Every structure is written in C-alpha cells, then in structure tokens.
Amino acid sequence: MSFNLLPLFPLFFLLPYSTPQLLTTECGARLASGRYATTAIYDESDSIYIIGGIPYGDYEISRYSITSDEISIVARLPSNRAAGTMSIDTQGSIYYHGGVQNGQYGRNDIFKYIPGNINPVRAIGVIPWYNFNSVAFPSWEDPNNIFILGGSLYKEVIILFNQTSSTSARVGLLPTEYNLQAGVSDGAGSAYLFVNVEGGIPSVVKFNMTSFQVEAEAPILGGFSFKGTPHSVWDGRNAWIVGGYGNWTTGPRPNSILKFDPESMQSEIVLVENFPVSAENVTYLSETNPVWVEANNRIYFFGGYTRNTPGSNQIIHDKIWYIQLP
Template structure:
C-alpha cells in the first residue's frame, strides 16, 4: 500500500454565510467545569453521561476525568489519569470502554494509550503509539479497531489500534499532512478529514474536506472552500450521520468565515455551509478553539466543553469553564 488514488472535486457551489438558512443558539448549561479548560476530549456514552478527559487550565495540566449528567445538568469526578494530560483524543467502544491516546503529558508529547472503564472508574495503560504525538484525530472502525490520524508530531500518520489485544500498527501515511485535524468515520470504511492542510494550501485562507477509504486508500479532495483552520477544531455527526458539525478553530471576517459560526457539512455532496450561532463564545475578530464536543441524538443537540478564545492579535486570551449546548 504505497500509492493512493487522489480525486479532486471542483466546481461545487457552496452556500456562503450570506445565505445562511437559519440561526442557531448556543445556550450555557447551569453546570460549569471545575476549572476553565481547553484541549479536553469528550465522549458521550449513549444514555445520559458525557465524559470529559484531561485538558489544560490556568492551574496546569488536568488529571481529571469528569462526568456530566445531561438529565440533572450536574458535573462530577469520575476518575483520575496517571498524569495531567491535554490535547489527547478519546473514542468509546460498543462495550463502553473509552480509549484515550496521544496526549501531551505535562509538557511532553506522549506515546501512551489509556483505557478508562466507566463502570469501575479504572484507568490503565494498555499500549504505546509508534511515535510521540498529540492533537491527533481518532475514529472507530468496526467493533475492535481504532484509527489514529495525523497530529502535531506525526502529521500524516495513520496508526491502527486493536482494542481487544492492544496491538498497534503503523498502517499507512496520509497523502496530505495536517497541522490541526478533526475526523469523522462514515461507518462504511471511510473517514472525512477536516483540518489545516500542509501541502501548499496553507498559504491560502481556505481549506478542503478530504475523504479517505481505509481499504483502498483512495482519497477524494473536495473544493477548496472550507475555512482555514488556525487552531484545533471539534467535529461531530448528527444522530443519523446525514450532517456533520465543526466547532471552532477558524475565524476570518474578510472571507466571510465569521468566528461566531459553525460549519455544517453534507457528506453526500462534500459541501458545507456556515451557520451563525447566537450566544457563541466569540464574535468579531476573536476566535474560539480547542473545545471538545459530542452530539446527543435523543435531544438533537450538540454539547461542547470549555475551550480557548483569543483576540485577532494574539494579545488577549481566555480559558472557558462553560458547558454550552446547541439545538440543531
């Protein structure tokens, strides 16, 4: 598997922010994180609990695994990581186990893969990545396999991890490298990748969605109309997998990529639109990034946790302790 097929999609018409069909609203939950945090990772258990893992704060790297109850709007401590960690990535198996990998531990990028079992609150190390990494993406492929994609120190890596026997394999290299990356599986053997491409397009103010098939390694590249990501975004599917939403990581008023919007992506056409969100954490020249998000299908709602906002000049910044939700 040394070659990949690359297909470019051109001439696709994308809805601009001037023709947004509706406004969404970001509503703060009553509960807040114990500390303002960014670089967390969030997982929804499919019933009532959302787990928020790690993060960075004004008091340093966080060891906490928090549990947010949707029904009671309360947050509690669920477990403790061996080390303070942030910018890791978490996925959950159908059996309920959560795997967390590729974090920066204290100030050092890590190879460690942890398994968190919510029913027992146990956290154990179960493996190591081939190389140190953080700020990567992860998607589930079937019941037993997780793919880790890209990252700050392994920008084009594809690593597979078997959740049953804890085996790790460097299976391929992405034909496109990424700085900031988010990814979503289509549950049919392919993944949609959103991020800051490092293939010459980084000189523009636009990016594009990439679809990668894990069997053939065929790559389809969408039109270069997606906002350029300058910081880590979060991405979630809706309940039926018909639309994806990307939260944070961009902001460029000149090109209509307003920071108080979220991206709504159509996987069938690989097109998107930017939807304004009233009550979003930032607007104007300020940008918002490094949040974690989940989609709760029963409520048709996005929850996102903490994050970091900064002004256009990078002179001022804020670490958020809010929990927000957006009904879509």
C-alpha cells in the same frame, strides 16, 4: 495519486450573515476550572466523559449527566494530559490515547478507565509514536478497532488500536501534503478530513479507509481559514466543525459553525445565536471539544478559549454549552 477535485461554487461567497439559524444554550453545570484541549466522548446513554485539558488541574476524568445537567469528577489519570484522543469499547470501557504532557511533551500511553470501577486508571498499552492533536474513530467493521489518524508530531500516520487486545500498529499513511485539522468517519468506510493543503487553501478530503486513498477533494469555502484548533462531529448525515476558524474581513464569521454535506462535498456556514464569541465578532473560539448526542440531536461542547487573533491574550472557559440541531 489521482482523485476528483470538486469546484468551489460562487454561492458560498453569498452566504447570508444577518439571521442566526441555530441557538447556543449555556448549561448550568461547569467544569472544575477553566480549561481547553480537553477530550470528550459520549457513552450512548446519559453520560459524556471529559478527560484532561490545559491548565492541567488534577488530571481529572469528569462525567457530565445530560438529563440532570450535573458534572462530577469520577477518576484521575496517572499523569496530566491534553489534546489526546478517546474511544469506547463495546463493554463501556473508555480509552485515552497519546496526548501532550505539561504542555510540551508528546506521549504515547493508552490509559483505560472502567466507569464504576474503583480501581485506579492505568496504562494498558502504547501507540507506536508520541503524538497529539490526532483524529480517532471506530472501524465500521469492528467497533473495538480504533483508527487514529495524523497528529501534531506525526502528521501522516494511520494507526489501528485494538481495544480487545490493547495492541496498536501503523496500518497506513495519509498524503504528506495534508496538515490534518479535524475529521470524522461516516461509519461506512469513508473518512472526511478537514485539512490545510501545502500551497493551497483549506479543503475537505474524502479518504477511503480500506484502500487508504483519496477519493475526492473540495475547497471548504472562499475566504475560510483555520485559526487555533478546530474540532468536528458527525451526526449520522453531516459533519460539523465547532470553533477554530474565523475571517473577519472577507469570509466566515466566528459566531457560526461549519456544516459539511458528504453527498455534495459542499460546506456552508451556519450562524449560531449566543455562540461564545464577542458581540462584535472580534474573538474566535478554539480548543473546545464537541460531542453529538443522538438522543436529543444536540452538539455539546466543553470549555475552550477565546482570543482576538492568534497569539493574543486568551480567555479560558469553564462553561458547557449545547447547540440544538434541526
């Protein structure tokens, strides 16, 4: 395997941390209860659908209205799920793939929810393996084909799920040395994967979704480390990571989000005022689920938990926030 390893520029060590560059706004709506490891998807209109989470509640599918800032439970899964992936087809039907049940059992079911349909949510197929904490995005050639990459149980698999036929199959493999943390598609044939590298430092990998080969790799930032579980969004130009990291001594502070520029393969920390961590920056946010809304250029994120250090007591959130991008 050959690829270009890009240098880590000293500029990253000199990032300012004094003046927030973006603002977090707390929405009026609340989730039905505090939860983390939800999965959310935008319908390209006015609705964001949020599914599952821990603790498991009533297996809700909730609809958040962007214009009215209201949330309601619209359906329920047949069984509880968390940390799965979601997709939406060209007809507006929503799919939930895999996930974990009861906090410990990986699952491979694919559930289909049709907004406005009174019929119960049902399983319409399976992915080839039990898995959760994967990354999913549509093919740039056919939005009804969904790539599902990696996961906690099968870290290297690449699955293609066809929403039209409700079938799925393994189509490739990720390099085994990568522990996938988050990832986005640029909609043009490349994926940018945020990974922990065995024996190395956290990096961004440019991955060709046709050849399934690594094209470039760059370290994220000096002093950067993942803590908890991060999630990422693509805004049409850049990738953003929300939550799941922090380094209180030498690197990025948790009251920030990470911005990644695919053209330069460079990352930068963007400080965010009112970000849901403690004023002293001794807590970090994890397992929230961000969604980018093109109509107002905002990142909405739902629930999650904050804690001081990995393994310490956690505070589970029922809040909904958004960050207005420039």
